[in-house]
Amino acid sequence: QSLARQVGHAYGALRASEDAPPALWLTSCGAAAARAAFAEQGWDAWAVERREESVFDCVPRESIVYLSPDAEHALEGVEPGVTYVVGGIVDR
16 A cells, blocks of 8 residues: 555646646556555546556666666666656555
């Protein structure tokens, strides 16, 4: 449920953005427990793409950039055609 809440906060921030928000995809979300946790957050009403497949099955690998709080460099902008991945492992 913690992951579902975090995604819900991110979705809310994207919707509140004055700029055109990027597309938000949730991948690898086929497990019944994950669907139930997200349903509690109201995800059926979210304008997001939901996929049971892995991100690797949805976009070309060469277009993927992983984002991490441990990165040596800050992300200063986004580029068209690049898929930015935020992992779903919760440190709790």
